[in-house]
Amino acid sequence: MTSQLEPPKSKPLVGKLIESKSISRLSFTDYRETVRRHYDGLAGALLETGSLLAFHRQFVPRLFGPKSLDLSRCERILDAGSGSGQFLRHIVRRAAPNAHISCFDLSLAMLQRSRKRLKSDRPRPVVADLTRLPYRDGVFDCVVLGWVIEHLPDPRAGLAEVCRVLRPGGKALIVATESTFPGAWVSRIWKCRTYERDELRAACQAVGLRWNRVFWWTPVHALFKLGGIQVEVAKGGNGSGAETLERVR
Ligand SMILES: C[S@@+](CC[C@H](N)C(=O)[O-])C[C@H]1O[C@@H](n2cnc3c(N)ncnc32)[C@H](O)[C@@H]1O
Numbered sequence: 001m002t003s004q005l006e007p008p009k010s011k012p013l014v015g016k017l018i019e020s021k022s023i024s025r026l027s028f029t030d031y032r033e034t035v036r037r038h039y040d041g042l043a044g045a046l047l048e049t050g051s052l053l054a055f056h057r058q059f060v061p062r063l064f065g066p067k068s069l070d071l072s073r074c075e076r077i078l079d080a081g082s083g084s085g086q087f088l089r090h091i092v093r094r095a096a097p098n099a100h101i102s103c104f105d106l107s108l109a110m111l112q113r114s115r116k117r118l119k120s121d122r123p124r125p126v127v128a129d130l131t132r133l134p135y136r137d138g139v140f141d142c143v144v145l146g147w148v149i150e151h152l153p154d155p156r157a158g159l160a161e162v163c164r165v166l167r168p169g170g171k172a173l174i175v176a177t178e179s180t181f182p183g184a185w186v187s188r189i190w191k192c193r194t195y196e197r198d199e200l201r202a203a204c205q206a207v208g209l210r211w212n213r214v215f216w217w218t219p220v221h222a223l224f225k226l227g228g229i230q231v232e233v234a235k236g237g238n239g240s241g242a243e244t245l246e247r248v249r
Contacts, residue, residue, distance in 0.1 A: 015194065018184035023153050023193045032106065032129065035151055038191055039083070039107040047084045047110075048117070050189075056086065059217040059227075060146070064090045068215060069173045069232060071095045074141035079103040079123065080130055080162065081148025085114025087175075091144060092120050102135070104128035130158040135165045143172040150177045150192035155200065160207040166235040172209065176200060176229045183228065197229055209233040 071094045079088045082103035101123045105111050111125045128134050143162050152158045162172055177183045179194040187194050201211050215230040216222035
């Protein structure tokens with residue numbers, strides 16, 4: 001993918017000043033290597049603690065269930081950028097007993113940490129890059145991307161791969177850092193970028209992923225438009241981008 005998406009016009013100036021610049025300053029190859037080392041090292045070791053402090057341990061489970069992302073009928077599920085295993089843990093819990101669960105991450109150390117924590121040999125881990133997935137076309141019913149798409153300068157490179165490995169009608173859950181003041185600080189800590197909702201929706205639409213439902217952690221998050229982007233997308237057509245606003249529980 002060569003062309004870049006239009007830069008978001010409404011990114012707040014203060015956010016632009018705080019946000020990490022490494023993703024835009026380095027070539028993708030160099031940036032990816034920086035990210036891999038970041039997660040192999042201390043930052044990756046502290047990810048679980050960071051999630052605890054950010055209340056993600058309390059919020060993430062709400063994304064899974066019959067009223068949110070229902071995994072009960074999915075035979076093949078992929079956790080993309082599985083990191084510390086924070087999403088994987090719920091996938092293992094919620095997936096049908098005979099479902100195949102795969103996961104990948106750029107960082108081998110992260111895969112090893114999550115395996116230790118999960119104490120389950122159900123997920124099949126591989127070291128892989130989101131922009132070059134080692135899976136056949138249309139094999140997954142569901143893909144989960146938890147805070148990983150912000151590690152790509154152009155999200156379409158990863159989203160197109162997600163769309164390719166999804167079966168027609170398959171769904172994906174995307175959780176991403178938003179271009180807000182808190183989001184800019186998150187970007188600084190994790191050396192990633194942030195997204196405007198419209199920009200991410202346009203990128204999904206460009207590769208054939210339609211926004212189905214938007215989730216908010218709590219009614220307070222919905223009211224103040226906080227907590228980042230949580231969206232369920234489906235493979236099939238470019239859609240109108242029309243979305244149903246829905247709170248998680
Ligand atoms: C913020 S962590 C989130 C991990 C996990 N989903 C969670 O919520 O705990 C981002 C993860 O994405 C991985 N990552 C970053 N860029 C990637 C890429 N291009 N391909 C695959 N994984 C990547 C990192 O190694 C890291 O483990």
